[in-house]
Amino acid sequence: MTSLDERLRHATAxxxxxxxxxxxxxxxxxxxxxxxxxxxSVLVVAGGLLLLTRRGGDDPARIVVASTATTAVEPAPxxxxxxxxxxxxxxxxxxxxxxxxxTTVAPTTVPPTTSxxxxxxxxxxxxxxxxxxxxxxxxxxxANVWRVxxxxxLSKRVGPLVVVLGERVLVAGGSDTYDNNxxxxxxxxxxxxxxxxxxxxxxxxxxxxEPLGFSNAAVWxxxxxxxxxxxxxxLSYDPATDRWKxxxxxxxxxxxxxxAAWVNGEMVVLGGSDPKPISDGTGEWTPRTDGAAxxxxxxxxxxxxxxxxxxxxxNRGWIGNRLWSVSLATDGSRDTSATARSYDPATxxxxxxxxxxxxxxxxxxxxxxxxxxSGSVFEYKPSTKTWVQVAELHHGDANGFGSVFRAGExxxxxxxxxxxxxxxxxxxxxxxxxLNIGSPVTTNEDMLxxxxxxxxxxxNGTEAAELSYTDPTIGVRACVKADFxxxxxxxxGRSIGMPKVVLTNTSASPCIVNGAVPTxxxxxxxxxxxxxxxxxxxxxxxxxxxxxxxxxxxxxxxxVDLWSSRLKTVDMGxxxxxxxxxxxxxxxxxPSGETIESTIQxxxxxxxxxxxxxxxxxx
Amino acid sequence: xxxxxxxxxTATVAYPAPTVTFEMFYRAExxxxxRLLLALTRREIAEEIAQDAFLAAHRRWDSIxxxxxxxxxxxxxxxxxxxxxxxxxxxxxxxLLRLSPRQSEEPDWSDTTTEVWTAIRALPKRxxxxxxxxxxxxxxxxxAAAILECNGETIxxxxxxxxxxxxxxxxxxxxxxx
Numbered sequence: 055m056t057s058l059d060e061r062l063r064h065a066t067a068x069x070x071x072x073x074x075x076x077x078x079x080x081x082x083x084x085x086x087x088x089x090x091x092x093x094x095s096v097l098v099v100a101g102g103l104l105l106l107t108r109r110g111g112d113d114p115a116r117i118v119v120a121s122t123a124t125t126a127v128e129p130a131p132x133x134x135x136x137x138x139x140x141x142x143x144x145x146x147x148x149x150x151x152x153x154x155x156x157t158t159v160a161p162t163t164v165p166p167t168t169s170x171x172x173x174x175x176x177x178x179x180x181x182x183x184x185x186x187x188x189x190x191x192x193x194x195x196x197a198n199v200w201r202v203x204x205x206x207x208l209s210k211r212v213g214p215l216v217v218v219l220g221e222r223v224l225v226a227g228g229s230d231t232y233d234n235n236x237x238x239x240x241x242x243x244x245x246x247x248x249x250x251x252x253x254x255x256x257x258x259x260x261x262x263x264e265p266l267g268f269s270n271a272a273v274w275x276x277x278x279x280x281x282x283x284x285x286x287x288x289l290s291y292d293p294a295t296d297r298w299k300x301x302x303x304x305x306x307x308x309x310x311x312x313x314a315a316w317v318n319g320e321m322v323v324l325g326g327s328d329p330k331p332i333s334d335g336t337g338e339w340t341p342r343t344d345g346a347a348x349x350x351x352x353x354x355x356x357x358x359x360x361x362x363x364x365x366x367x368x369n370r371g372w373i374g375n376r377l378w379s380v381s382l383a384t385d386g387s388r389d390t391s392a393t394a395r396s397y398d399p400a401t402x403x404x405x406x407x408x409x410x411x412x413x414x415x416x417x418x419x420x421x422x423x424x425x426x427x428s429g430s431v432f433e434y435k436p437s438t439k440t441w442v443q444v445a446e447l448h449h450g451d452a453n454g455f456g457s458v459f460r461a462g463e464x465x466x467x468x469x470x471x472x473x474x475x476x477x478x479x480x481x482x483x484x485x486x487x488x489l490n491i492g493s494p495v496t497t498n499e500d501m502l503x504x505x506x507x508x509x510x511x512x513x514n515g516t517e518a519a520e521l522s523y524t525d526p527t528i529g530v531r532a533c534v535k536a537d538f539x540x541x542x543x544x545x546x547g548r549s550i551g552m553p554k555v556v557l558t559n560t561s562a563s564p565c566i567v568n569g570a571v572p573t574x575x576x577x578x579x580x581x582x583x584x585x586x587x588x589x590x591x592x593x594x595x596x597x598x599x600x601x602x603x604x605x606x607x608x609x610x611x612x613x614v615d616l617w618s619s620r621l622k623t624v625d626m627g628x629x630x631x632x633x634x635x636x637x638x639x640x641x642x643x644x645p646s647g648e649t650i651e652s653t654i655q656x657x658x659x660x661x662x663x664x665x666x667x668x669x670x671x672x673x
Numbered sequence: 674x675x676x677x678x679x680x681x682x683t684a685t686v687a688y689p690a691p692t693v694t695f696e697m698f699y700r701a702e703x704x705x706x707x708r709l710l711l712a713l714t715r716r717e718i719a720e721e722i723a724q725d726a727f728l729a730a731h732r733r734w735d736s737i738x739x740x741x742x743x744x745x746x747x748x749x750x751x752x753x754x755x756x757x758x759x760x761x762x763x764x765x766x767x768x769l770l771r772l773s774p775r776q777s778e779e780p781d782w783s784d785t786t787t788e789v790w791t792a793i794r795a796l797p798k799r800x801x802x803x804x805x806x807x808x809x810x811x812x813x814x815x816x817a818a819a820i821l822e823c824n825g826e827t828i829x830x831x832x833x834x835x836x837x838x839x840x841x842x843x844x845x846x847x848x849x850x851x
Contacts, residue, residue: 056845056846057845057846057847057848058836058839058840058843058845058846058847058848059848060845061785061788061789061843061845062789062808062809062839064783064785064786064789065712065785065786065789065790065809066809066810066811068780068782068783068786069708069711069712069780069786069809070708072708072711072716072780074703074704074707074708074720075704076699076700076703076704210741212741212819269824269825310825311824311825311826327826327829370826
């Protein structure tokens, strides 16, 4: 019998020998007229009409290598750069230089004339993009968006220690590399900073006595931070005095990825694994199955007898005073069920948890959640020792369930970055309505934290953002009916006249209507010119894809975010010449039953991208 | 500095962050990303998924280009695409629409390699991703954790389970348990 590693090596070697040239050309393509019936039949097989339709609208471009003399040549619809194919122009055979060029080809799945996707500017006679409308008196503009907080001033890092201190957030340590030896003295970091309770500034911390690296065990006692480092050193940090202290070490072998919690006045540390693989890149991931508890009052450690931690559990986390261990059963091709048991360090005993009603259990923020295949979300109630359904999860084709936890009245689901609805979804339990709240910061290393009062903060150590949240049950986004009269767009995409939008408040209460206009534009409402009032740049920051509603420009692409829908992106062909990076915001009252007509005057030479950037449709 | 840490036979590439262009990134990483996906899906789909991932990167290159590891980002997008049933179906539909003669023929895998790919593709999604990254692409656990946005312990757990399942399916000894 051969070994698994031998077979893997064989397959890997064979794989590495495969030549993968950069895409250069296609050999044939059917004409669009023939594609349509073919596409229809494919839909039945694929069962993905909506997805394919969207893809057809969203992904018109491909990246190919073009062999051209000096510049890339736009291929004919249905053609790509490179070798000749029937109906496509032949490339210049005398060229030598190569360029990599994103090319635009006609959508193959849906003819543009039948697309129902909202597009913007020159691509469409009407524009539908995100704008917030809210009832009078409700906090405006910054609702349901990530408020960008000041940068920490810390360098970019991997896996910093991030701890919530009441309303503050502490970030310390981490590593500046992804390599195996992330915790070596070369890469591990010792500095840190604390985000103030108001979120408007950071205080830099004194450096830790040794580099902290990542995967340390840490708890917040309410007055100080306790850290058992992966080298076995035990430290405390007092944010009031900005001082680190060295405390007695436990009689435990050093460990990484240990589970730690503040339980009944003690710091309990359980499990983990040998830290050598991340300290110097050697050794095995040998599990640690023992634990200890530290009492600040007595300043001593006690060993926890025989916790018998399972070595192969899937997930661990603290729910109240108990450590949960989750195991998964599999039929060989998929996980079939999740079972959990909980450990009480006070009695060193394990207790079975009632079977979860699904294949996934998430442990985060002290809450155990489960989800089944139908999208139902359950929360474990320790008081009754039962699983209670709390929401229905409709997360599009997000890739997997991810983690879920509570932030005040909200459930927060992290679907991972593979979901077409964005990374995070939030829900207010009573309403059962899911809302895309985007990712907090723009890098892929962000961590999501909940403060004691339920504020939601995301940070990667360097950048940070806080979610401003509006109760979706009020129905604020259904109070305005918009009628679009935008037709004054020339063939070249420039605005000829003054685009017009008619808004009617169809609700019984007054609305505050928020909009964004490009810098330098002027707005007229019911014949009166209204100077744009700068309310909050971050609300419509065109560089922040985490915005819920707003316009995002990137080079030649313009995207709009329709709240809970995915981004709609079109290629405008040219980069707009207007300064869109910090559009001005406007807002005005719209009494119940009244109608207004707004027009917008763009500066000379601007590319038209829609009046007021449009209005959110009724939901 | 963006450093490609791929264990593939091509040389490691280091780019000064301020000057790395999408073109450099694409040229350095495209084949590697396709190879990563070969363990999870057939070649033409792997190339389509890689294209989608790089296209997404291109659209956001202003921000992604500034990441410490844009290669990790594009791998995560590609890996998610490779194990997403809906996305794969869509990709297959796109390929169907083109009705080649296809440019990218499936490599002539040996029986042993075919069995390994089949076994990996039968794993649960996350295990399959981890197997492709760590067992086939030979990436460190910490890097796999960074790419898949989860912690190292989770990766190791998936890895243990993947090895057990693969050994059982392939009738091979699991050196990890020796």
